[in-house]
Amino acid sequence: DQQVKQNSPSLSVQEGRISILNCDYTNSMFDYFLWYKKYPAEGPTFLISISSIKDKNEDGRFTVFLNKSAKHLSLHIVPSQPGDSAVYFCAASFYGGSQGNLIFGKGTKLSVKP
């Protein structure tokens, strides 16, 4: 059973508008969440993260929101740029780092059109 779900395989957005990528999780033990971005022919790269003690984390154009009661998080990109076109993976982990494992969603392919 998938513990981290990204139900939208793809998303298309106009340049300058907001992109919203969604992620749901089922395991209430998760307490740290990360977003990775992946371009073709490259490995995934870390984008932004959020701890379960927060409900929002911002880094420039990227903001992640966490709704623990709904077990839902979202990544907002404002404004979207063509260079943001990539596959975005949501991932979840347990606090403390002792385990090291990340549980990944299947990814959402974002296309930002000029």
Next chain:
Amino acid sequence: EAQVTQNPRYLITVTGKKLTVTCSQNMNHEYMSWYRQDPGLGLRQIYYSMNVEVTDKGDVPEGYKVSRKEKRNFPLILESPSPNQTSLYFCASSLLGTAYNEQFFGPGTRLTVL
């Protein structure tokens, strides 16, 4: 430069011919992991290692072997490759004991088994 390297980047082989994909990191990370990425399935963990001589199965370990004789290296071994192992493979590493589990990924190895 801090990085995870994988070799080879591309490999075409035939069924049953043993192969090894190497992975090396220069960040002194304890944790290393192998993933495969397939269309519609996202990133699935094959094996992981929390330190030298400590390895464990991920979600899809069948048909793969790993070893961790040195901290920096974590090779993936396919003793008898089959066509269903045609995939894009990523190695990743991270520091344990931190507040979160940001993993650093290699550039990927595209394997085709004929």
